[in-house]
Amino acid sequence: MTYQNIIRGEFISRPNRFIANVLINGQQQVCHVKNTGRCKELLVAGAEVWVEKCSDPARKTAYDLIAVKKGDRLINIDSQAPNKAVAEWLEREKPFGAELKLLREQTYGGSRFDIMLKSDKTDKRIYIEVKGCTLERDGIALFPDAPTERGVKHLRELAECRRNGNGAALFVLVQMSDISYFSPNYETHREFGEVMKEAQRCGVRLMCYDSIVTPDSLTVGKPVEIRL
Template sequence: MQYGKILPARFLARPNRFVARVEAEGQELVCHVKNTGRCRELLVPGATVWLEESPNPNRKTKFDLIAVEKGERLINMDAQAPNQVFGEWAQSGRFREGLTLLRPETTYGSSRFDFYWKSSKSRGFVEVKGVTLEEDGVVRFPDAPTLRGVKHLEELVKAHEAGYEAAVCFVIQMGNVRWFAPNDATHPEFGQALRKAAAAGVEVLAMDCTVTPQTLTMGKPVPIKL
């Protein structure tokens, strides 16, 4: 995926989960944060962040905060980006061979999954999760308890039992990582649900990304430790 006009800034503070105060081009700005997660280990005072300028002149905030530098690592933290890059990757034929349909936001049971797909050989549902939490090259999900995430995994199991293929894809919004694991310390129930889903036949994928200030591109599979 490609962003529009980009500029660097220095992170100052985050008054609430929707906005941040930054310094860019010699002035202090208030920008929209495109991730409502905690991101405490990313948004630290003085960190270099990257902003996208909105073309909409009627917006309250002119810029969106989309990426942050953590040491030498550039991490995309746009919560909408994982679905977009997964969609581009799947449409290119690298998710399922012979893909004939990839429909976003499709309801099954009491959940709405990110995508429903059909191919010449299969049909199924996939849920996409963006991953921004990293420590010593190990990436984990979630960074905060997610009852919704647990529910999605349970519904994927039900869909698989009903004859659909089912998958969860963790889109790691950075590159050069060692492995992916569920964040049992923060939300043990999610880790339990993920292991149970994998044992029941739900496919678990973890893919890294190539990140630049202007782009996010799906990369290669990352080892998974459940």
Template structure:
């Protein structure tokens, strides 16, 4: 996936989860943050960030904040991007892919993809990952009861004869492995481990990131056990 007009800037402040103040060559910009997560380790004063100019002239904010530099890493933090990356990655993830649909409801959940491949029917949930510590990618960066619910719904899908998968799209590259963030949300980590033990397929893929693009990279090793 690609972005259109991108400009760099210096992050100054985030007065609320939707808005950031960024200094650019054209002056101070009030930007929309395309990620409602905490992102405290990313959005630190002075960090270099990248903004996409909106094509909608009637918007209150002219720019969206889509990426940030963290040391040697360039991290995409657009929460809408992982599903688009996952869509590009589907043929590699599911050999024999014949069709897929986005946003398919099942039970009390709405999963990101319903996939038909090699005679099997799959429900897949996608999770974007922006938290990195010492070369390790972690999810979530804040407690997510919705994420726990999705995992147990995927287990129930399998009980009804479907296959189930959760894909962690790591919005950076150069990661050693992925692991659930037990420190932040032990319930999610336990649910992920138990779902995998019950047959839910767990996958992680990193991304090649530039200020103006995000594309699927290579599979990332998993460490699900505590």
């Protein structure tokens, strides 16, 4: 997926989880943060960031904060981008079969999953939940960066999908490259990691890939080892 009108800036501060102050072309601007996670290790004063200038004059903020540089890594922090990038990858690579049609935002039980693959010829359905991962420590990708009861619910619903005979997968897209492996963040939310193990035992397919990140694009990259 690609962005338009990308501009380099310097991060100043984050008054709340929705907005950030960024120095752009010598002027301080208020930008929308497209990620409600903590991102404390990323959004530090002086960090090099990239923003997208929006074309809607009615918006309260004229920019969206898209990516940030952490050391040598460029990390996309747009929480909406993984769904789009993964959908593009699934349409292109067809890892579950060429005959399956991709549908977005499909409900099952009490959850709305990001993607459903279905066959027009059979009753085959595969529900896929996409999680974007922006937390990295010593080359290890970790999710979540804050407790996520919603994430636990999604995993339990995916397990229920399998019990009822449907396909189910969790796709973790690490929004950066050069990752050694991925692990649930037990320190932050142990329950998520334990439920992830249970989902795998129920037959939920666990998938993790890194990303090719540029200031104006995010593309699914290489498979990443998952260590539970």
